[in-house]
Amino acid sequence: MHTDFDRCVRAVRSKDARFDGWFYTAVLTTRIYCRPSCPAVPPKDRNMSFYPSAAAAQQAGFRACKRCAPDASPGSPRWNERADLVARAMRLIGDGTVDREGVPGLAARLGYSTRQIERQLLAELGAGPLALARAQRAQTARILIETSELPMADVAFAAGFASIRAFNETVREVFALAPTELRARAARGNRPATPGVLTLRLPFRAPLNPDNLFGHLAATAVPGVEEWRDGAYHRTLRLPYGHGTVALRPRPDHIDCRLALSDQRDLAGAISRCRRLLDLDADPEAVDTLLGTDPMLAPLVDKAPGRRVPRTVDAEEFAVRAVLGQQVSTAAARTLAARLVVAHGEPLETPHGGLTHLFPTAEALAGLDPAALAMPTGRRATVVRVAHALASGELALGVGSDWERARAHLTALPGIGPWTAEIIAMRALGDPDAFIPTDLGVRRAAATAGLPATPGALTRHAAAWRPWRAYAVQYLWSADDHAAARMPSA
Incomplete structure (x- = not known):
């Protein structure tokens, strides 16, 4: 977008926050660079230049604006x-x-x-x-x-x-x-209230509807690893240099983030994972504009725009949890995961509220005798099989993984069907077009909305929703009156 001079100028002159993170404005007279929504008086057109990244602006000799803090913009979608x-x-x-x-x-x-x-x-x-x-x-x-x-x-x-x-x-x-x-x-502003805790504001592009986002995380929270407490989602984090805990609380114009880390070198990675978990770098206007063109989906979009896809801070953890959740209720999946955490997770030396453990690593689970797992026989073998594939590197689900290659590896594993592969693609890989037409909740909501209810017909109809089918799933799920579709009241 930064090459479209006239469009960038219009965004800067209207102080349009939707374009924050898409490009950066460099002011030739002051040698500073800003986000498009900077509150300062815009310079003359001839004194503006545009860059696709903060790094490019810095390399060209511009310094960050002290007023709008362009480095704190939402990331590019x-x-x-x-x-x-x-x-x-x-x-x-x-x-x-x-x-x-x-x-x-x-x-x-x-x-x-x-x-x-x-x-x-x-x-x-x-x-x-x-x-x-x-x-x-x-x-x-x-x-x-x-x-700090x-x-x-x-x-x-x-x-x-x-x-x-x-x-x-x-x-x-x-x-x-x-x-x-x-x-x-x-120092002239607010200081951290708790020693050792970093308090951050995570920005996002409006609108953001927190209901299904935090509702889903709270409803599926694994005891010991996650909890909803005092109006915030809390969880433990396994990080490259150590571990940590985070509390995430929705605010009208940002997410309040409180991080406690055993090693401060993990800060950038922890922030990146929290943003990914909450899908904060999404472009909700682009998503909702496309989905809203479907007359049967439009009422759900218009009722509560800005839904995000709840993702994960640990793709390997989520893959194991997806297997545990096959063909069982949310409560049953939480129970199975909690047993796994107590038996094979890593206890925290200093528990934080109800956070007592890190989720077991793939390496720890790969070496288990399936018979030692307290779950149905078929599920035991699949959990160990997936863990072994992850631990060996055969299956890669990290942020840099190839989505289609990961799908192929997943579906080649016995015990992994289309629903499991797509839910992992949606929440662990972060594919915005992942789709689960066989999901009971999706089919029920589709029928209520007047959409085709059979998987094949719904998939054909949903071709018009591409590349945002994962977001369409969130809107369909929101039509059901269940705990995961609304944010907890306390």
């Missing part, structure tokens, strides 16, 4: 809508892969050469993987500086910088302030 190389690379960079494994590690995960990845990222985003990772490090550093009491040296290494000098230079270059000056500015 493109990376969660697509399954091509650039989108997969961006999801991996967002998860911290370059900081942990370098560009060669990123290339190895994607199955391409570093040169191919560099070339494609430069062509679409104006910046290579190192520059994109550096922009993310700067954002992580700003969050730690402003929301960590010494600056600890902030530097937690944000992924190799040296304090690189940290200082990057912060000055991007924000035109020294790290201590950034902290002094933030």
